[in-house]
Amino acid sequence: xxxxxxxxxxxxxxxxxxxxxxxxxxxxxxxxxxxxxxxxxxxxxxxxxxxxxxxxxxxxxxxxxxxxxxxxxxxxxxxxxxxxxxxxxxxxxxxxxxxxxxxxxxxxxxxxxxxxxxxxxxxxxxxxxxxxxxxxxxxxxxxxxxxxxxxxxxxxxxxxxxxxxxxxxxxxxxxxxxxxxxxxxxxxxxxxxxxxxxxxxxxxxxxxxxxxxxxxxxxxxxxxxxx
Amino acid sequence: xxxxxxxxxxxxxxxxxxxxxxxxxxxxxxxxxxxxxxxxxxxxxxxxxxxxxxxxxxxxxxxxxxxxxxxxxxxxxxxxxxxxxxxxxxxxxxxxxxxxxxxxxxxxxxxxxxxxxxxxxxxxxxxxxxxxxxxxxxxxxxxxxxxxxxxxxxxxxxxxxxxxxxxxxxxxxxxxxxxxxxxxxxxxxxxxxxxxxxxxxxxxxxxxxxxxxxxxxxxxxxxxxxx
DNA sequence: CTTTAATAGAGAAAATTTTATCGATAAAAC
DNA sequence: GTTTTATCGATAAAATTTTCTCTATTAAAG
Numbered sequence: 369x370x371x372x373x374x375x376x377x378x379x380x381x382x383x384x385x386x387x388x389x390x391x392x393x394x395x396x397x398x399x400x401x402x403x404x405x406x407x408x409x410x411x412x413x414x415x416x417x418x419x420x421x422x423x424x425x426x427x428x429x430x431x432x433x434x435x436x437x438x439x440x441x442x443x444x445x446x447x448x449x450x451x452x453x454x455x456x457x458x459x460x461x462x463x464x465x466x467x468x469x470x471x472x473x474x475x476x477x478x479x480x481x482x483x484x485x486x487x488x489x490x491x492x493x494x495x496x497x498x499x500x501x502x503x504x505x506x507x508x509x510x511x512x513x514x515x516x517x518x519x520x521x522x523x524x525x526x527x528x529x530x531x532x533x534x535x536x537x538x539x540x541x542x543x544x545x546x547x548x549x550x551x552x553x554x555x556x557x558x559x560x561x562x563x564x565x566x567x568x569x570x571x572x573x574x575x576x577x578x579x580x581x582x583x584x585x586x587x588x589x590x591x592x593x594x595x
Numbered sequence: 596x597x598x599x600x601x602x603x604x605x606x607x608x609x610x611x612x613x614x615x616x617x618x619x620x621x622x623x624x625x626x627x628x629x630x631x632x633x634x635x636x637x638x639x640x641x642x643x644x645x646x647x648x649x650x651x652x653x654x655x656x657x658x659x660x661x662x663x664x665x666x667x668x669x670x671x672x673x674x675x676x677x678x679x680x681x682x683x684x685x686x687x688x689x690x691x692x693x694x695x696x697x698x699x700x701x702x703x704x705x706x707x708x709x710x711x712x713x714x715x716x717x718x719x720x721x722x723x724x725x726x727x728x729x730x731x732x733x734x735x736x737x738x739x740x741x742x743x744x745x746x747x748x749x750x751x752x753x754x755x756x757x758x759x760x761x762x763x764x765x766x767x768x769x770x771x772x773x774x775x776x777x778x779x780x781x782x783x784x785x786x787x788x789x790x791x792x793x794x795x796x797x798x799x800x801x802x803x804x805x806x807x808x809x810x811x812x813x814x815x816x817x818x819x820x821x822x
Numbered sequence: 823c824t825t826t827a828a829t830a831g832a833g834a835a836a837a838t839t840t841t842a843t844c845g846a847t848a849a850a851a852c
Numbered sequence: 853g854t855t856t857t858a859t860c861g862a863t864a865a866a867a868t869t870t871t872c873t874c875t876a877t878t879a880a881a882g
Binding site for chain 4: 824842
């Protein structure tokens with residue numbers, strides 16, 4: 369197989385568009401398409417075709433003029449690039465509403481994420497199972513993460529407990545943290561922190577809504593809702 | 596009160612940082628601080644102070660040299676700017692795990708979002724209440740949204756049903772859609788669409804993790820985890 | 823077989839976003 | 853009261869990201 373030279377550093381923007389492409393590609397693959405062009409992909413999202421082409425460059429896949437890219441190849445290469453081809457075990461801390469929803473989200477396995485257990489200090493939750501996953505007391509996290517070689521921690525506790533949950537994880541050897549709490553977290557430089565914040569997305573929505581309202585009917589939706 | 600001239604168009608990046616500032620500001624306000632400087636805020640997030648200053652410009656607040664900004668004023672102006680000072684009623688479609696979590700998320704009211712009812716076609720769910728909110732059949736959405744003047748729709752159905760849910764909402768007069776389904780959606784230009792996609796955030800995390808693994812211990816976390 | 827049209831890929835240009843610089847100002851230190 | 857220091861606000865510069873332009877390639881149409 370032929371590979372193009374890949375860019376050395378991949379932008380966050382590109383990284384965030386790749387899952388979009390992937391979902392689309394899986395859909396068109398299920399529909400039986402063998403090839404897809406950047407033009408087609410771009411049309412779906414109202415992106416620039418060149419941007420799609422540049423994004424796909426990072427996967428190493430090469431396209432064919434007049435044909436496009438092999439869908440199956442792209443799907444695989446994007447997954448590989450994102451690290452979704454190999455399952456990562458993860459612990460979740462905070463078995464509240466959001467935690468439960470995350471525990472029940474079956475699609476995570478498609479994204480290489482396997483939540484193996486939940487941790488919570490609420491005695492009513494400890495000992496129960498949520499979607500088949502045990503809820504354990506927080507003081508067992510350190511031991512278990514070391515024994516089971518779990519390197520990803522998901523934080524779904526309230527903001528005020530987020531930092532202490534993270535400290536616990538870091539001390540337990542967790543190497544990457546996916547944070548759902550709306551709080552700025554302090555972590556050592558060698559730990560990866562990624563914030564999944566709903567409020568950011570909501571901010572864009574409500575601000576647009578307000579602008580539309582303020583400006584009346586003219587100029588509606590002038591902020592293009594990309595990415 | 597004195598206002599600075601505000602930038603006419605606010606970037607998506609700025610818009611997404613504002614909630615971060617807001618959460619921090621509410622915290623420091625609770626701690627009793629009356630003033631806060633951009634330098635301090637920047638330090639919390641590892642941002643550039645100038646960037647914070649530029650971001651805060653959009654709120655119209657003016658700071659004082661050597662002192663900074665009034666925390667209370669900033670909090671209020673950011674909320675106002677984001678449209679979080681006035682409650683927006685919203686309908687939620689899809690009372691699955693994620694839908695339930697969203698219905699139970701009490702903080703939404705802080706962000707001006709008030710989910711008034713849920714819709715689902717599962718007969719086992721219809722008629723029940725989730726966190727006090729009624730679950731209604733989808734065919735009642737159009738009528739109710741018009742009668743209750745609800746303009747925001749939250750989509751938490753599986754990807755394959757997302758487009759039809761959105762079509763229904765658009766026909767019902769919904770003006771802004773917050774989409775949690777991993778599917779590209781087609782909507783009219785005058786409807787606001789904002790995608791809240793977990794997978795994008797997860798993509799950044801897992802890719803970083805893969806890179807760290809690939810590159811061994813050198814150069815860990817070279818992609819700074821900002822925003 | 824030749825022409826046409828669609829697309830990839832490379833590089834340049836444009837736009838946007840972030841970061842740096844500098845003068846002004848106000849509090850704190852001296 | 854003067855000097856020092858921290859910060860704002862404005863502008864400029866740098867970096868990054870997106871979009872455009874052009875050439876080469878390949879399938880399809882004529």
